[in-house]
Amino acid sequence: MPLLECRGLTRSFGGLVAVDNVNMAIEAGEIRAVIGPNGAGKSTLFNIITGVLPVSDGQTVFAGEMITGLPVYRVVQKGIARTFQLTHLFPDLTAHENVRIAAQAQHADRWRPLAGGHVLAASRKVADEALEQMRLSRFSGVKAGMLSHGDQRLLEIGMAIAQKPRLLMLDEPTQGLSIEETDRAVQILRDMLAKGDLTVILVEHDMEVVFKLADKITVLHRGRVIADGLPDEVKANDEVQSAYLGGLE
Amino acid sequence: MRERLVIALSAVLLCLVPLVVPNYTLTLIVEALIFGLFAMSLDLMVGYTRLHSFGHAAAYGMGAYSTALILLHFNLPLPIGIILGVAISVVIAIPIAWICTKSTGVSFAMLTLAFAQLGYAMIFRFKDISGGSDGIGGIPRPAGPFGIDFFQSKSGYFYLVVFCLVGSYLLCRAIVTSPFGAVLTGIRENEAKTRALGYNTRAYKMAVVVMAYGFGSLAGALYTPFAGFVAPELFFWLVSGRVLIMVIVGGAGTLIGPILGGICFMLLEQQLSEVTELWPLIFGSIFIAFVMLAPDGIWGLLTKRFRSKQVVPGDGEDGETSRATP
Numbered sequence: 001m002p003l004l005e006c007r008g009l010t011r012s013f014g015g016l017v018a019v020d021n022v023n024m025a026i027e028a029g030e031i032r033a034v035i036g037p038n039g040a041g042k043s044t045l046f047n048i049i050t051g052v053l054p055v056s057d058g059q060t061v062f063a064g065e066m067i068t069g070l071p072v073y074r075v076v077q078k079g080i081a082r083t084f085q086l087t088h089l090f091p092d093l094t095a096h097e098n099v100r101i102a103a104q105a106q107h108a109d110r111w112r113p114l115a116g117g118h119v120l121a122a123s124r125k126v127a128d129e130a131l132e133q134m135r136l137s138r139f140s141g142v143k144a145g146m147l148s149h150g151d152q153r154l155l156e157i158g159m160a161i162a163q164k165p166r167l168l169m170l171d172e173p174t175q176g177l178s179i180e181e182t183d184r185a186v187q188i189l190r191d192m193l194a195k196g197d198l199t200v201i202l203v204e205h206d207m208e209v210v211f212k213l214a215d216k217i218t219v220l221h222r223g224r225v226i227a228d229g230l231p232d233e234v235k236a237n238d239e240v241q242s243a244y245l246g247g248l249e
Numbered sequence: 250m251r252e253r254l255v256i257a258l259s260a261v262l263l264c265l266v267p268l269v270v271p272n273y274t275l276t277l278i279v280e281a282l283i284f285g286l287f288a289m290s291l292d293l294m295v296g297y298t299r300l301h302s303f304g305h306a307a308a309y310g311m312g313a314y315s316t317a318l319i320l321l322h323f324n325l326p327l328p329i330g331i332i333l334g335v336a337i338s339v340v341i342a343i344p345i346a347w348i349c350t351k352s353t354g355v356s357f358a359m360l361t362l363a364f365a366q367l368g369y370a371m372i373f374r375f376k377d378i379s380g381g382s383d384g385i386g387g388i389p390r391p392a393g394p395f396g397i398d399f400f401q402s403k404s405g406y407f408y409l410v411v412f413c414l415v416g417s418y419l420l421c422r423a424i425v426t427s428p429f430g431a432v433l434t435g436i437r438e439n440e441a442k443t444r445a446l447g448y449n450t451r452a453y454k455m456a457v458v459v460m461a462y463g464f465g466s467l468a469g470a471l472y473t474p475f476a477g478f479v480a481p482e483l484f485f486w487l488v489s490g491r492v493l494i495m496v497i498v499g500g501a502g503t504l505i506g507p508i509l510g511g512i513c514f515m516l517l518e519q520q521l522s523e524v525t526e527l528w529p530l531i532f533g534s535i536f537i538a539f540v541m542l543a544p545d546g547i548w549g550l551l552t553k554r555f556r557s558k559q560v561v562p563g564d565g566e567d568g569e570t571s572r573a574t575p
Contacts, residue, residue: 006272009367050445052445062379071444071449072444072445073445073446073447073449073450076446077447077448081446082445084291084442088439088441088442088445089439089442090434090435090438090439090442091438091439092438093434093438097431097434099429100431100445101434101443102431102446103437104428104432104448105430106447107428107448109428110428110448111428111452111453112427112428112429113423113424113427113428113429113430113456113460114420114423114424114427116427116428117431119428120427120431123428143532163446163447169335170333170533216310219536230498245329
């Protein structure tokens with residue numbers, strides 16, 4: 001049974017069908033890249049899977065459980081963590097506090113207004129580890145808003161990891177990074193993925209990054225899946241060539 | 250550490266106040282402390298969650314009126330009356346919080362204002378119970394339980410208020426530094442992100458609104474038996490506006506700042522109103538000056554020197570990370 005299964009997901013905005021009957025099955029442990037030109041519906045797909053936007057039609061099944069129509073926080077509580085295309089942080093809090101709040105979300109006593117010392121201590125520990133993994137430990141006490149763009153992107157991924165998700169959804173993690181920063185981010189992501197049994201969906205524009213990281217690739221074009229398979233198969237696909245890759249090379 | 254010392258010291262100094270000040274001044278100080286507590290309660294919403302309420306008078310009025318009615322109609326000791334008054338207010342605050350948190354930003358502020366004005370209107374509507382525009386007078390300060398009656402004297406009441414203020418402060422401080430408080434901070438900084446991390450932000454906002462109303466109604470409940478009467482003005486939007494100014498001038502998001510703001514505001518108002526009728530003009534100027542020149546408020550000014558400097562990330566020696574421009 002796949003960890004995540006999208007069945008005929010559709011989302012339209014007025015007359016525009018942003019996501020059109022998308023079927024996709026992601027196995028546990030898989031690293032799936034979702035690619036496609038601008039406006040292909042990648043971010044919308046993320047938003048409807050996580051419940052940020054309601055679906056017009058279709059279903060999402062996560063770990064055998066229907067999650068369609070659940071509010072975002074419930075979907076996330078099931079074990080899905082995501083990053084945003086535009087960095088979403090708590091800019092006035094330190095890097096460590098950012099990750100700590102993320103880690104706390106997985107604790108059963110996360111809501112405690114009193115007698116919550118153990119929650120804070122546990123979250124602090126998870127935050128330390130996540131920052132270490134992102135190699136941001138030395139910026140622990142720095143306000144997130146003061147970090148460089150590249151470090152902010154990594155911090156957001158760190159927050160997602162601190163949530164200990166079963167499925168990690170990364171929306172263009174290398175967006176806006178310089179070549180050096182991208183290399184560093186890819187290296188960190190590779191180390192992270194080599195370690196665990198994380199399942200990942202990755203939206204990415206940078207084809208180099210995609211081919212370095214992904215096990216399988218889904219290609220979206222105008223909201224529809226036009227190809228689905230191993231990187232080499234996708235590369236060789238004529239339709240993909242003309243819709244997307246061809247335009248770049 | 251230094252902060253703790255300052256707080257402990259000021260608590261001790263506060264306890265000496267009734268011994269040295271004249272009777273009339275003590276009245277002013279008690280009212281100022283009550284307003285300090287009131288302002289602190291609003292800080293939970295404004296400073297920690299960025300929920301701008303323009304109707305916090307509702308909390309004050311509910312606490313004051315429910316305590317007044319209990320003390321007047323039931324033969325209960327004062328502390329029990331106050332506790333029941335707060336409890337009733339908290340129960341009423343739950344549906345208010347439920348409705349208000351359906352919206353955000355300006356509409357949230359307008360909804361809170363609407364509820365306060367609704368309370369104001371209801372006082373006039375139900376004259377038989379509430380006394381209408383005359384308010385309710387002759388509210389007693391019954392002794393007990395266990396024969397405790399120190400609060401029947403003015404200086405004794407002062408200690409009761411100090412006890413409630415310090416207790417509430419410590420409780421609020423525990424709340425804002427708890428896991429719950431961390432979520433509030435998240436909501437303040439970026440609510441969408443907080444939700445995306447798996448928090449039901451609406452529930453947290455509802456909870457903090459109810460807590461703020463609870464502490465605010467405690468301030469109102471303490472006011473009632475002290476003044477001996479309540480009037481519909483307690484619900485009026487001017488009260489809501491004033492307490493919001495106290496929070497901002499005192500230093501939102503610090504708890505202690507709004508307490509200072511509330512106390513300074515009340516004492517200054519008393520002094521100025523004796524000298525000139527133009528005191529609101531002076532207040533307006535002070536408010537504008539603070540917003541423009543010292544957005545961190547009184548407490549921000551006081552602690553500026555002690556605050557540790559923000560660590561600025563330098564260039565990494567190993568070149569791992571490049572820059573740290575804001």
